[in-house]
Amino acid sequence: MPFWELSDGARIWYEEAGNRSAPPLVFSNSLGTNLAMWDAQVDEAEGDFRVIRYDQRGHGRSPVPAEAFSMERLGQDVVELLDSLKIDKTDFCGLSMGGMTGIVLARDHPARFGKLALCNTSAHMPPADLWNERIKAVTDNGMEALVDGVTERWFTATFRRDNPEEVERIAEQIRATEPDGYAACCAAIRDMDLRPTLSAIKADVLILIGDSDPSTPPQDGELIADNIAGARKEIVHAAHLSAVEAPAEFNRAVFSYLRGN
Numbered sequence: 644m645p646f647w648e649l650s651d652g653a654r655i656w657y658e659e660a661g662n663r664s665a666p667p668l669v670f671s672n673s674l675g676t677n678l679a680m681w682d683a684q685v686d687e688a689e690g691d692f693r694v695i696r697y698d699q700r701g702h703g704r705s706p707v708p709a710e711a712f713s714m715e716r717l718g719q720d721v722v723e724l725l726d727s728l729k730i731d732k733t734d735f736c737g738l739s740m741g742g743m744t745g746i747v748l749a750r751d752h753p754a755r756f757g758k759l760a761l762c763n764t765s766a767h768m769p770p771a772d773l774w775n776e777r778i779k780a781v782t783d784n785g786m787e788a789l790v791d792g793v794t795e796r797w798f799t800a801t802f803r804r805d806n807p808e809e810v811e812r813i814a815e816q817i818r819a820t821e822p823d824g825y826a827a828c829c830a831a832i833r834d835m836d837l838r839p840t841l842s843a844i845k846a847d848v849l850i851l852i853g854d855s856d857p858s859t860p861p862q863d864g865e866l867i868a869d870n871i872a873g874a875r876k877e878i879v880h881a882a883h884l885s886a887v888e889a890p891a892e893f894n895r896a897v898f899s900y901l902r903g904n
């Protein structure tokens with residue numbers, strides 16, 4: 644499976660699955676994970692979508708770019724991928740940082756997207772100091788320093804108790820993330836404020852909220868849904884990484900939206 648090279652010289656790893664002649668669907672991962680976070684969604688999607696998933700910059704197999712970048716650049720990465728694959732229009736599903744990427748796409752490139760599922764996400768994540776502390780923590784001590792705190796935010800206590808192997812699978816993705824790549828994405832989130840432009844978005848969006856999400860809490864999703872005309876909203880019982888914690892509920896909400904049910 645290929646890398647694709649972007650206009651600023653960065654390289655991104657992507658994989659395709661499913662039916663090549665079916666409508667395309669792009670999955671965009673969260674901070675500290677990689678494209679394997681979508682395994683349960685790809686199983687569901689590959690029957691009736693051309694599935695494209697990729698590793699965000701500095702995550703998974705996508706190398707860490709030399710220069711800093713913004714959330715807008717993460718959106719541009721997707722547009723350049725679509726161009727390289729000669730896809731005029733696609734559906735999109737992103738979680739957390741992937742959802743932020745989707746907000747940028749819905750705002751700046753509405754003609755390229757049919758439906759966008761924006762999951763466990765936020766338009767603005769202050770305070771800046773929290774991100775600066777995380778950047779320092781991973782730069783000084785590596786990813787292991789974050790694993791316990793992150794998995795506690797991403798999964799409910801019940802899920803962690805009952806599903807230690809699944810929690811460990813995701814913990815391995817966190818450990819495998821390049822600290823510099825994680826830090827660069829933290830800086831992009833720190834500097835992001837998409838709130839003022841939400842009301843200009845005309846795209847067809849689903850806002851999916853985790854009722855027990857301490858990272859992007861329900862009010863963050865509500866704010867996005869309240870400010871985008873016609874936004875559909877779904878609430879699932881999960882913490883932050885709802886696609887992994889509650890795949891059946893997540894898939895029901897996202898795929899009934901994408902399939903037009």
Ligand SMILES: O=C(O)CC1=CCC(=O)O1
Pocket residue numbers: 672673674675738739740741793796797832858859883
């Ligand atoms: O790391 C977290 O807990 C929350 C988060 C912010 C952006 C993202 O993708 O995850």
